[in-house]
Amino acid sequence: MLELAILGLLHGSPLHGYELRQRLKATLGTFRAFSYGSLYPTLRRMKEAGWLCEDDGNAEVVAGAPALTGRRGKVVYKLTAEGKERFQELLAEAGPTSWEDETFGVHFAFFGQTDPEVRVRILEGRRSRLEERREGVRTTLARTRSRLDRYTLQLQEHGLESVEREVRWLTELIETERRSTVPPAVPTPNPEERGAP
Amino acid sequence: MLELAILGLLHGSPLHGYELRQRLKATLGTFRAFSYGSLYPTLRRMKEAGWLCEDDGNAEVVAGAPALTGRRGKVVYKLTAEGKERFQELLAEAGPTSWEDETFGVHFAFFGQTDPEVRVRILEGRRSRLEERREGVRTTLARTRSRLDRYTLQLQEHGLESVEREVRWLTELIETERRSTVPPAVPTPNPEERGAP
């Protein structure tokens, strides 16, 4: 999870740990702010695994720059080739466990870097899960509605509506994906008549 | 979390571990299905702490009942007096950390057993958190909207709507609570001149 998020953010541009964390909570609103206690060790592990390396900014710019005294400055990381591979691997990989809430959010956030097919697969996976859950809630609600107290009922119904709402959202997204993906066969029916790209 | 959920469910009626788990995922749709690997050890700890004890069903009913051979049958737990205290304690206790999602759900599920004041406090706490989050998202969205890719934008906006929706829900709930709770001071200012409420 953290790993995927890191790879994804670093895919954009090299960053050091501290800023990475800011991005995690702010830039992508989905992620929670992982603590440094998990962030830094993870960065180290990933570096050791060969997915990241330190970025010296090409050693360019001011050679005798202001105070890089004694070291202990920022440590800027960037993706290695293996890191990029690993990123794609993680994006595509998806045991059904993987669609649970947070993970889905992270995957979704990097859809821009994801294969169209994988996107649809992930969206559909998520939707199935939610539909299962929806049916579960509906069933128990139908069976136990009368026995439930006011609050439990409120909670269930609110939950149910949330799920229904998200299912609709996903359905729209899936349709959009399908429309924008060129259907495998049927290659561009009419090469003429096209204005702007 | 698990602890509170267990205390809450056991508050209703004595249960054994296995059934407890079914209830966790089904009866209260809010909870996820904690694994036995966490459930049973937790039950043991809680028993050792004196919050639970085994329930022998009052030794009543059929004395030579069908097959309670050798033992290793169900272990039915019920709350002790300390357990009930502990439950109330956990319900009321709420460092602001505590309003995060899951915890809120569990607290809410037991609102029937919770003090009216505590209920309002929890609802308002949750709402503030969500409002903070909402503002955060709105701000970053306003600042970075143009730089965001299609998917990130979708995600943010969907998230924002979810939050807004929940805030409205909470506001309604709070109002309902307030109406049903007799206002502390101000004992009916003017018994006359009031048509409909």
Next chain:
DNA sequence: TTCGTCATGTAATGGGTTACATGATTAC
């Protein structure tokens, strides 16, 4: 010169999961 914030890190701990091992009960 001191305070806030940027910046990196470690150690202890927490709260859960997975995988595994085992036995009892019920339905076929």
Next chain:
DNA sequence: GTAATCATGTAACCCATTACATGACGAA
């Protein structure tokens, strides 16, 4: 009698958090 499922439990691990320690740098 055997398979499914009810029922209890342990051990190893995972992924994160908290609390702590350290230090650089800019602004008041």
